[in-house]
Amino acid sequence: MSDNGISLRSLHRPLVVLTGAMAVLCLVSLLGLAIDDRTMVNAPIWLKPFKFTVAIGSYAITLALLLSQVRRARRTGWWLGTVFAFAIGLDMALLVFQMIFRDRQLHFNKETAADSAINNVVAGGAYLAWLAIAAVAVLLLCQRMPDRALSSALRWGTGLSLAGMAAAMFMFSATPEQAAVFRAGGQPTTFGAHTVGAPDGGPGLPLTGWSSVGGDLRIPHFVGIHAIQVVPLIALGLVLLARRHPALRSDLVRRRLVRTAALGYAGMFVILTWQALRGQSVAHPDFWTLLAAAGVLAAMAGAAALSVRARPVFRSETVVGVG
Structure with a gap:
């Protein structure tokens, strides 16, 4: 480099x-x-x-x-x-x-x-x-790293990606049907599944195939894994926005916004995992899922507003130029 x-x-x-x-x-x-x-x-x-x-x-x-x-x-x-x-x-x-x-x-x-x-x-x-x-x-x-906001984004993105990979472990446990075969002294031909509350291969969303009738653990797995791309892209996007919005030229402000976005992303990852484990399709969220998602979004909006309004400290931080 x-x-x-x-x-x-x-x-x-x-x-x-x-x-x-x-x-x-x-x-x-x-x-x-x-x-x-x-x-x-x-x-x-x-x-x-x-x-x-x-x-x-x-x-x-x-x-x-x-x-x-x-x-x-x-x-x-x-x-x-x-x-x-x-x-x-x-x-x-x-x-x-x-x-x-x-x-x-x-x-x-x-x-x-x-x-x-x-x-x-x-x-x-x-x-x-x-x-x-x-x-x-x-x-x-x-x-x-010179840019502490980007440094924070890389760390958060990698950590969330690690959690997303770990979410796949939920797939490798016996379904109720497979457990019944074990209890009867048999050996099921499959062990584990993507879908919770419905068989794999049922009705699914276009292209992804994610279940539209039950919980699907592939969703939090996918969302978590790709945090390694999403969170750093947010940091880079803030750098570009800083050219037009002076408040974002402070590395401190951008770092706070990156952490806010990462925590919100983590909240959504937890909600999607919780939803899938309850056997609920992402296409049909219930009241509690929507309430939890609304809570995370509201908390993100509030934290982001406070981050931007906070008085930046320039003496020891990186300031993004406009060139």
């Missing part, structure tokens, strides 16, 4: 390679959606690879950009990024192998010894990636 910006050659190479591979697989998945009429769990068989390539590709390049900001323990950061790229790359290879070439369900599949082994390796890769991100979060706490 140079003082003038970030060059492609300075980015974490394994993560850049992973991003490129996801871009290629995304195009292949789009072609598959167009010409392959196979389905799995009542969805086009290429839909899961498509969604995963978009999510993982955007996450990998974001992580590469984030690691370019690391100054202390750069080699440690490089190894953590490499571990993440390897673990998630292996998981994606197994996803394509299991679903497209074997025509078998990937997640929760315990039907045969091979299915169970592949499922276990994928779960192991996900846990390894989670540990790598946890270590990156700790690494970011040790960094000093």
Whole structure:
């Protein structure tokens, strides 16, 4: 990285390679959606690879950009990024192998010894990636950056992303139907599910497939994971807005706003998790869900107003220029 910006050659190479591979697989998945009429769990068989390539590709390049900001323990950061790229790359290879070439369900599949082994390796890769991100979060706490608002955004975004990855653990517990099979002395062919209160593969929202009749744990998982992109983008957006709004030129004000946004994001993540675990579809929130969401939004609005109105202190903070 140079003082003038970030060059492609300075980015974490394994993560850049992973991003490129996801871009290629995304195009292949789009072609598959167009010409392959196979389905799995009542969805086009290429839909899961498509969604995963978009999510993982955007996450990998974001992580590469984030690691370019690391100054202390750069080699440690490089190894953590490499571990993440390897673990998630292996998981994606197994996803394509299991679903497209074997025509078998990937997640929760315990039907045969091979299915169970592949499922276990994928779960192991996900846990390894989670540990790598946890270590990156700790690494970011040790960094000093010129723009403290952006520094705060990177830390909050990584921490929330870690929580989003952890939310997937709720999926890997027995459903009531699977538990009944265990109690009867049997062995269910699947263990765990995306949906709470309804079977996987039921009516879902367009494109995402998130359940429209029950709770869906993929929603908080998705929202939490992508905080690593959303929160830093808020910080960068505040920098751009500061060119027109003098109140935002104070790093202190922007840092407060970033923390407000991150706490609000965390509140919404908790609400979505709570909603999913109650078996409630995101498309049909009840009174208590709406009340909780309104409370979080009101608290964010109040905190943001106080942050902007607070008198900035300029003596030791970064002030954003207009050039």
